[in-house]
Amino acid sequence: xxxxxxxxPANGFTRWLDSRLPILRLMNDTMTSFPTPRNLNFWYTFGxxxxxxxxxxxxxxxxxxxxxxxxxxxxxDSVENIMRDVNYGWLLRYVHANGASMFFLAVYIHMFRGLYxxxxxxPREVLWILGVVIYLLMMATGFLGYVLPWGQMSFWGATVIxxxxxxxxxxxxxxxxWLWGGFAVGDPTLNRFFSLHYLLPFVIAGVVGLHxxxxxxPGNNNPLGIxxxxxxxxxxxxxxxTAKDAFYxxxxxxxxxxxxxxxxxxxxEVDNYTPANPLVTPEHIVPEWYYLPFYAMLRSVxxxxxxxxxxxxxxxxxxxxxxxxxxxxxxxxxxxxLKPAFWLLVADCLILGYVGKNKPDAMLLSTGIPLxxxxxxxxxxxxxxxxxxxxxxxxxxxxxPLPESIAKAVGDKSHAAE
Amino acid sequence: xxxxxxxxxxxxxxLYVATGAxxxxxxxxxxxxxxxxxxxxxxxxxxxxxxxxLSPVQEGQQIVVMWRSKPVFVRRRSKKEIAEVRSVPxxxxxxxxxxxxNLAETAPATDENREVKPEWLVVVGICTHxxxxxxxxxxxxxxxxxxxxxxxYDAAGRVRKGPAPENLYVPPYAFLNDTKIKIG
Amino acid sequence: MKLALRIAAPLAALLxxxxxxxxxxxxxxxxxxxxxxxxxxxxxxxxxxxxxxRGFQVYKEVCSACHSLNRVKFYTLADEGGPGFTPxxxxxxxxxxxxxxxxxxxxxxxxxxxxRLKRPxxxxxxxxxxxxxxxxxRAANGGAAPPDLSLIAKAREDGPxxxxxxxxGFGQPVPAGYKLPEGKYYNPYFPGxxxxxxxxxxxxxxxxxxxxKATVDQMSTxxxxxxxxAAEPKLEERHRLGFGVMAFLLVLAGLCxxxxxxxxxxxxx
Numbered sequence: 001x002x003x004x005x006x007x008x009p010a011n012g013f014t015r016w017l018d019s020r021l022p023i024l025r026l027m028n029d030t031m032t033s034f035p036t037p038r039n040l041n042f043w044y045t046f047g048x049x050x051x052x053x054x055x056x057x058x059x060x061x062x063x064x065x066x067x068x069x070x071x072x073x074x075x076x077d078s079v080e081n082i083m084r085d086v087n088y089g090w091l092l093r094y095v096h097a098n099g100a101s102m103f104f105l106a107v108y109i110h111m112f113r114g115l116y117x118x119x120x121x122x123p124r125e126v127l128w129i130l131g132v133v134i135y136l137l138m139m140a141t142g143f144l145g146y147v148l149p150w151g152q153m154s155f156w157g158a159t160v161i162x163x164x165x166x167x168x169x170x171x172x173x174x175x176x177x178w179l180w181g182g183f184a185v186g187d188p189t190l191n192r193f194f195s196l197h198y199l200l201p202f203v204i205a206g207v208v209g210l211h212x213x214x215x216x217x218p219g220n221n222n223p224l225g226i227x228x229x230x231x232x233x234x235x236x237x238x239x240x241x242t243a244k245d246a247f248y249x250x251x252x253x254x255x256x257x258x259x260x261x262x263x264x265x266x267x268x269e270v271d272n273y274t275p276a277n278p279l280v281t282p283e284h285i286v287p288e289w290y291y292l293p294f295y296a297m298l299r300s301v302x303x304x305x306x307x308x309x310x311x312x313x314x315x316x317x318x319x320x321x322x323x324x325x326x327x328x329x330x331x332x333x334x335x336x337x338l339k340p341a342f343w344l345l346v347a348d349c350l351i352l353g354y355v356g357k358n359k360p361d362a363m364l365l366s367t368g369i370p371l372x373x374x375x376x377x378x379x380x381x382x383x384x385x386x387x388x389x390x391x392x393x394x395x396x397x398x399x400x401p402l403p404e405s406i407a408k409a410v411g412d413k414s415h416a417a418e
Numbered sequence: 419x420x421x422x423x424x425x426x427x428x429x430x431x432x433l434y435v436a437t438g439a440x441x442x443x444x445x446x447x448x449x450x451x452x453x454x455x456x457x458x459x460x461x462x463x464x465x466x467x468x469x470x471x472l473s474p475v476q477e478g479q480q481i482v483v484m485w486r487s488k489p490v491f492v493r494r495r496s497k498k499e500i501a502e503v504r505s506v507p508x509x510x511x512x513x514x515x516x517x518x519x520n521l522a523e524t525a526p527a528t529d530e531n532r533e534v535k536p537e538w539l540v541v542v543g544i545c546t547h548x549x550x551x552x553x554x555x556x557x558x559x560x561x562x563x564x565x566x567x568x569x570x571y572d573a574a575g576r577v578r579k580g581p582a583p584e585n586l587y588v589p590p591y592a593f594l595n596d597t598k599i600k601i602g
Numbered sequence: 603m604k605l606a607l608r609i610a611a612p613l614a615a616l617l618x619x620x621x622x623x624x625x626x627x628x629x630x631x632x633x634x635x636x637x638x639x640x641x642x643x644x645x646x647x648x649x650x651x652x653x654x655x656r657g658f659q660v661y662k663e664v665c666s667a668c669h670s671l672n673r674v675k676f677y678t679l680a681d682e683g684g685p686g687f688t689p690x691x692x693x694x695x696x697x698x699x700x701x702x703x704x705x706x707x708x709x710x711x712x713x714x715x716x717x718r719l720k721r722p723x724x725x726x727x728x729x730x731x732x733x734x735x736x737x738x739x740r741a742a743n744g745g746a747a748p749p750d751l752s753l754i755a756k757a758r759e760d761g762p763x764x765x766x767x768x769x770x771g772f773g774q775p776v777p778a779g780y781k782l783p784e785g786k787y788y789n790p791y792f793p794g795x796x797x798x799x800x801x802x803x804x805x806x807x808x809x810x811x812x813x814x815k816a817t818v819d820q821m822s823t824x825x826x827x828x829x830x831x832a833a834e835p836k837l838e839e840r841h842r843l844g845f846g847v848m849a850f851l852l853v854l855a856g857l858c859x860x861x862x863x864x865x866x867x868x869x870x871x
Contacts, residue, residue, distance in 0.1 A: 038871045063455050080673050080753075083836070085459035088451035090836040091843070235869060243865040246441070247858040254851045261844025262645050265756060273757035273833075274749075283793070410870045433864055437857040444850060464677040464726040474707075 006033045030216055035234035036241055037222035039406050043113040044220070046106050048245035049252050053103040054208065058201050060096040061145075068148065070194035072187035075150035076275040094264040095256075100142050101267040102256050104290035107135060115321070116342055118330030119221040125322040127214040130207055132318045137204045139291070139315075144197035146288055150190060151272030156285050158185045158193070167305040184278065224409055225331025226402055233406035284359055292356030293349050297382070299360050300375040310379065317386045324386055326394030329402065337397040338389070345385045352378040467602030469594065472538065480554055482543060485601045489543040489551060490589060491562075491575070492599075499560060499573040500536050503529045511585075512577045518588040527585055532574045540591050540599065541575040547582035562586075629780045633790045635763035638823075642830060645845070648838050649831050654685035656810055657828025660821045663808045665751065668743060668799075670731035673752035674832050677725040683838030684831060689725075696723035699730050744785055746798035755826070755833040762826050767791040769822035772801035 007025040009015040018025055067086050069078040082089035111131070114120055120128035147158045162179050166172040181188025219228060228234055235241075259266060267289060271282045287295050294311045301307035317324075332339045355375040362371045403409035458466075470483050470492055480493035508514060508526060515524070516531035525531045533539055545552050550566035557563035557570035559578040564570070569582035576585040591601040641650045658679070661671065676696035679687045687695065700720035705711055713719055723730070731750075733739035739747040755761035771791040782788050786796035803818045810816055831837070 038869065040871075059452065063452055066456065077673075081459070081461065084673065084675075084678070085461040087454040087457050087459065089455060089459075090840065091451050092455060094840075235871075239865045240869070243858070243862040246437075247855065247862040250851060250855040250858050254848065254855065257844065257847050257851060261840055261847060264840070270757055270759050270761070273753040431864075433857070433861055437854075437861045440850075440854050440857050444854060447850075460677070460681075461675065461726065464675065469724070 005029050030212070030237075031242075032236065032238040034216065034237040035219065035228070035231065036237045037220050037228055037233060037406055038235045038240070039222050039224060039410050040220060040241065040244075041223050042248065043109065043116075044222075045245050045248035046110040046113065047215075048241075049106045049249055050103070050110060051208070052249055052252075053099060053106055054201065054204060057096065057099050057103060058205070060092050060099065061198070061201065063092055064096055065198060068194075070148070070191050072150060072190050072276070075148060075190060079149045091260070094260045098256065098259045098264060098267060100145065100288070101290065102252070102259070103138065104142065104288075106252070107138060108290070111135065112346060114221075115345070116332045117221055117223055118225050118325070118327070118332065120322045121325055121327075121330050122322065123218045124214075124221060127211060127218070128322055129319055130211040130214055132315070134204055134207050134211060135318075136315060137200055137207065141197060141200040141204065142288065142290065144193045144200070147190065147193045148197060149272060150276045152274045152276055152280075152282050153269045153272040153285070155185060155276035155278065156281055157287055158189065160285055161287075162189075164308045164311075167308040169305070186278075221330065222406060223331060223333065224403055224406060225329060225334070226406065229405045229407075286357060289353065289357070292354075293352035293378075293382075294356070296352040296356035296375040297379045299356070300372065300379045314379075314382060317383070321386060321390065324390040326391050327397070327399070328394070329399040334400040334402055335393070335397060336400065337393045341385060341389045341393065344381065348378050348381045348385075352382070467600055469598055469600050471598055473597040480539075483601070485542075485589060490601060491539070491541050491543040491554070491586075493539040493541075493554075493573075495537055495539055495573055500529070502560060503572050503574040503576075506572065506576075510578075512580060512582075513584045515585070516588070517585045519590040520588065520592075527574075527576055529574045532576065532585075532588060534591065534593060534599075538599075539573065539575055540588060540601070541586040542589055543586070545569055545582055546577065546584040546586065547580075552586075629777055630794055632793050632795060635760050635767035635791055638763055638766055640762050640827070640830070642827070642834075642837055645841060647841060649683065649685075649827060651686035652812060653824050653827040654831050655687070656812070656814060656821075657824035657826070657831075658685055659808055659810065660803075660825040661751070661828055664802055664821075665825065666729070666732060668732055668739075668748040670733075670748075670750045671729040671752050671832060672731060672750050673728065674835075675726060675728045676723060678835055681835065684835060685828070693725055696725050696727060699723040699727070701727050701730050744798055748799065751829055751832065753833045755830040757833075761833070762830050764791065765829060766822050766826045768797075769803055769825070770819055 005025055005028075007018070007022075007028040009018045009024070014024055017023070064082065067078060067082045067089065069075055079093065082093050084090075086092075114128065114131070143157075143161060147154045162176055162185060165175045165179060168175055177183060179189070180186065181192060219234075222228075269286065286292070294314055297314055298307045298311040301310050327335060327338070329335055332342050352375060355371045355378060358371055360372065363369060364371055364374060466486060468483065468485050470481075472492065472494070475481050475492065475494045477494050477496050478499075480491050482489045482491055484490070506529075508528065511527050514527055516527045518525060518531055520534065521531055530536075532541075543551050545564040545566065547564065547567055547569050550564050552562035552564040552569070552571060554562060557579070559570050559572040561573045561575060561578075562571040564582065567581050568579070569577060570579040571582075571586055572578050574585075575588070577583070589601050591599050594600050641647060641653070661669075676692055676699075677689075679685055679695060680689045680692040699722070701723045703711075703719040703721040706719060711719055718734075731739075733742060736747050755765060758764045768789060768791045771789045772787060774788065774790060776782050776788045780788070780795070783796050786798055787800055788795060789797045803821050805818060806816050808816050808821060814820060
């Protein structure tokens with residue numbers, strides 16, 4: 001933690017406990033007295049929101065597993081029984097299914113916020129890398145979970161995604177057979193996917209613990225991207241950020257509830273309400289929306305192996321962002337060249353998502369421009385942002401002058417008087 | 419630091435208490451679906467009462483039907499069996515209570531209190547000792563013998579020899595017509 | 603050349619006043635379903651019990667000849683948020699169906715004539731399927747197995763509108779240049795526009811007990827409502843609970859906002 005502990009046990013019992021298991025001290029130092037920059041804005045509330053999402057997914061998942069049957073003959077039926085017969089089963093399942101989307105929505109905002117304010121830069125490289133690990137685990141968990149209802153999109157999504165591994169030279173086929181436990185996606189696959197889908201969220205929770213630990217060593221970055229100079233720049237986490245996080249968490253919950261209660265199948269695919277059929281491929285296989293940009297990148301490369309590498313590379317490249325960025329300034333607020341490049345990256349990811357959603361031979365609206373080419377340009381820009389723009393812009397741009405301190409920048413009158 | 423940051427709320431502040439209370443109430447209400455989901459599903463409840471056709475059962479025979487995942491003996495007793503169990507004085511019984519869900523808990527274990535119609539004995543086929551399933555028409559009392567620990571029941575399903583402490587339970591049931599009963 | 607066509611064709615389509623009938627219309631592509639208003643739409647949407655009961659009658663007397671409804675159990679007919687039958691009515695409906703019986707005392711599933719033994723349905727049973735298995739369904743219907751209808755309203759894009767458009771979309775003239783395969787029916791709302799199902803609804807195919815006139819459009823509307831309920835039986839419960847949750851969250855958001863402002867009142871940030 002930054003700075004010595006401020007915890008003072010209040011009574012005899014807490015003193016006794018503190019000398020044996022200083023858990024109250026830990027909680028106090030991380031969640032109560034933790035000095036947090038006073039200028040964190042709305043975009044910094046998503047860390048707390050993500051913790052909430054993980055908790056919701058784990059709790060609803062545990063109770064859904066009480067009714068779900070991981071068997072290729074019974075999985076679809078068991079999900080429908082949850083929807084129809086289990087008390088509040090429809091609610092639990094819709095929360096879990098839409099919870100995945102809300103989780104990814106929050107994590108994307110969280111990641112883009114990190115990219116914008118330079119939160120990945122020294123001394124927070126490990127914090128960022130742990131975040132990317134969490135994101136990777138989330139992608140794996142989300143994919144495994146989407147297979148479980150054993151509808152058409154589950155089955156064919158699993159077939160397409162596991163076939164990525166067949167692109168590996170020499171051992172590709174053996175690897176896919178090993179993944180499937182057979183010669184195609186089938187009952188053994190479903191069973192192991194269920195086991196892993198149950199396991200991975202707890203691994204995520206563990207890495208989240210490390211992520212928060214790594215956050216509390218250097219402390220939060222902030223929208224100005226400048227270091228905390230002293231106590232005048234910070235406020236204790238509680239009640240300042242507990243109150244702020246709580247308010248935005250409730251707003252997030254309203255959006256979440258709106259989806260669950262009024263449009264529960266909005267993010268789903270209709271084909272997944274048809275039981276898996278290994279003899280019939282749906283007309284148009286699409287992954288869940290949160291994978292679409294990567295799906296577009298995969299399809300933008302005509303070669304199988306290169307396509308898979310391009311897709312995985314797009315995530316792998318995030319690990320190196322701390323060292324690809326050469327700028328001495330963290331926040332894009334003070335980086336006139338990076339700022340537009342960043343917003344172009346955001347737009348690029350949305351465009352890639354649109355490309356991934358459409359059929360591979362589709363045209364842009366009715367202009368006759370093939371989406372394939374838009375996907376290719378989008379893929380190039382995505383890689384270009386990390387491999388070209390981050391290293392070069394840091395060297396050539398002239399940052400705007402940085403404020404002297406957070407307290408000065410926010411115009412704290414009480415300090416001005418001191 | 420402490421001197422400048424003075425927004426630490428007072429515990430009595432009504433707004434904070436109200437916010438915290440609302441949050442706590444919400445969390446408590448949200449817990450209910452997670453608890454209720456473990457209760458029997460509507461599919462299970464739809465099978466909580468069953469109808470049994472008595473017409474194929476001959477005198478001296480019994481059928482076993484499943485009700486709420488438990489075996490229920492439906493036995494058509496002969497006149498001789500009825501006369502036999504009705505001649506047993508209550509003082510000979512180990513369990514003096516009828517254990518009939520259709521009657522008051524204190525009803526005595528006379529044979530009349532064990533059936534709705536004298537000809538038909540309907541009991542849950544689970545030994546009241548440790549849950550084994552008694553065998554039909556075995557033992558010395560013209561009723562049932564539990565293979566696990568040797569408890570014996572008469573043709574009214576009343577325990578006559580230990581270690582079972584209680585008579586076989588009579589489930590709630592009613593005659594819909596002469597040949598059909600509804601259990602549960 | 604090819605690229606030029608790619609750009610020219612949609613441009614030409616844009617120039618024509620009614621794009622749907624433009625020369626370049628792809629006759630193998632389904633046209634989008636007609637937009638209807640449904641009582642279950644919107645945050646306060648509920649089912650119309652009379653529509654559901656009539657729709658059930660249409661399913662029972664027309665659709666069920668070929669289509670199963672495997673996931674709908676009879677007791678749900680009396681559930682809250684459903685067609686509003688009484689438990690006794692639901693029981694009578696169940697008893698009106700013959701369900702494949704469990705093995706009898708001798709372990710037999712078939713009688714002396716080789717007929718499958720049956721028993722009257724009970725509340726816990728689901729609607730019996732018209733065909734014993736998919737192969738039989740396929741063989742009896744010219745190679746196209748009629749899909750189970752339990753989830754059809756959720757398993758098709760824009761489900762309710764699609765079902766209603768499809769059911770009322772028969773009998774349109776086959777456009778010139780469209781080759782209708784042998785034994786198929788032209789229906790512009792069906793993918794590929796050639797459907798194996800013959801027009802299922804004809805004027806007066808059922809006689810409604812409540813005196814509603816059984817037009818094709820009416821029967822289609824009713825059965826669409828019924829199928830939506832079959833696919834989403836908890837919709838009313840969802841909308842009702844959703845209202846309570848939303849109201850609570852809005853109040854909580856207000857309180858949280860005030861607390862948040864109060865906490866930060868004297869702190870510049």
